[in-house]
Amino acid sequence: SQKIEQNSEALNIQEGKTATLTCNYTNYSPAYLQWYRQDPGRGPVFLLLIRENEKEKRKERLKVTFDTTLKQSLFHITASQPADSATYLCALSNQAGTALIFGKGTTLSVSS
């Protein structure tokens, strides 16, 4: 069955450092991969979308890579800030439908 794993449930880093979150998947051939941020008590908020034929996408301090050979996506937040503390979710979808398959998320804590 399709499986998505995000490297760890929790990641703690110091302010100013680069946070790197990992999303691995098996038994799936996604056409698109998305990253969302979720704060406690709120719904997920879209951050970035990357297509299978794109290697890398950037948006301000965020960078996403997508390696379909390794079946892995890396999500980087550079110059992290305490305000970046949240749970980050990766989600996959294929050409066949709009249903997003989500990982369970990684909770990032940035300390000052």
Next chain:
Amino acid sequence: KAGVTQTPRYLIKTRGQQVTLSCSPISGHRSVSWYQQTPGQGLQFLFEYFSETQRNKGNFPGRFSGRQFSNSRSEMNVSTLELGDSALYLCASSLRDGPNTEAFFGQGTRLTVV
């Protein structure tokens, strides 16, 4: 513009009862999807509607159903509630049909079954 609105925000029901949750998408969005979020399973896809038609359905029992109205508003219904149905139910709307479209989520309805 207004975001996705879900009502009610919180709900407590008893086992065996049924419940209806409502979702108003962003104006102009025709695609609405529903997800169940629990600490153990994370976000799981329930179903997706586009222009009043169910386009996709997740792996949930028939007790879970939904519909979409002509104004794109959507409802989901859970009958014969079980304790395991306690979860955060999230609705997301998208502007277009298709997998390459970002989803805008509401704040969710927290359902507790006792």
